[in-house]
Amino acid sequence: MSENGNGLPRRRAAISDLGEALRLLVEHATATEAPTEEILRAAERIRQAAAPLGDRVRGRFDTASADDLLGGVRLYNPVTGTGSAFAPPLKIHREGDVAIGVCTLGRAFEGPPSFAHGGVSAMLLDQILGYAVTVSGHPGMTVQLDTGYRAPVPLYTPLRLTASVTAVDGRRITATGTITTADEPTMLLVEATGVFVALRAEQAQRLFGPVIGRSG
């Protein structure tokens, strides 16, 4: 399915609206103490609502019609995608050479009680490090991600992430990043160093050839 003209902005807005509804559902479903019968009724209604969406789906190697890979539009990215049920979503922008991210994590991201799962922090950092690496003009794939957990990351608290490239060594790009709360940006919660590798042409073709061949 492809849409152009006014159809594409409307479709992207609709996908983001669905994503927001799904995130509300995930948040309520994760936090609910509703009666068991209400949970059973909700499960049935949700299955009914999901069915028509499954009538027309894209294949594994098909890019979403609303996405723009080269333009950086990925509505279903699990970290930043506004159409994703799983994404916080993390919102990233640039301030000079530094990437800044903001998000708030709900109950679905819980690890230790009332705090974020450590893997979620690593996921957020991988994404913002990858963003910093991409906008620096040296895009690559993560080959190593080292995370240091200094203090637990609180749920339901606005968070601030930063990332910047610290070294470019041939095809290897190193970036470092942090997570703090928005209110206390000097109190480090999690830090990370990521190593990214720029793909050789044959690696890009081997890994993404089927996707590149079908998009556009």
Ligand SMILES: CCCCCCCCCCCCCCCC(=O)SCCNC(=O)CCNC(=O)[C@H](O)C(C)(C)COP(=O)(O)OP(=O)(O)OC[C@H]1O[C@@H](n2cnc3c(N)ncnc32)[C@H](O)[C@@H]1OP(=O)(O)O
């Ligand atoms: C329009 C604007 C839009 C802007 C907005 C866009 C925003 C857009 C944001 C996207 C943000 C996504 C952020 C998520 C990023 C993932 O999550 S990527 C997914 C996770 N990563 C992977 O799946 C990668 C898996 N690894 C691989 O497939 C292979 O390792 C690779 C990457 C193809 C590289 O192949 P390889 O054979 O391992 O490495 P090779 O090519 O032989 O060597 C490359 C170099 O890297 C080195 N290297 C390899 N592994 C390591 C390691 N672990 N540590 C250190 N060095 C290493 C090698 O030693 C070698 O160095 P040199 O000898 O050249 O000095």
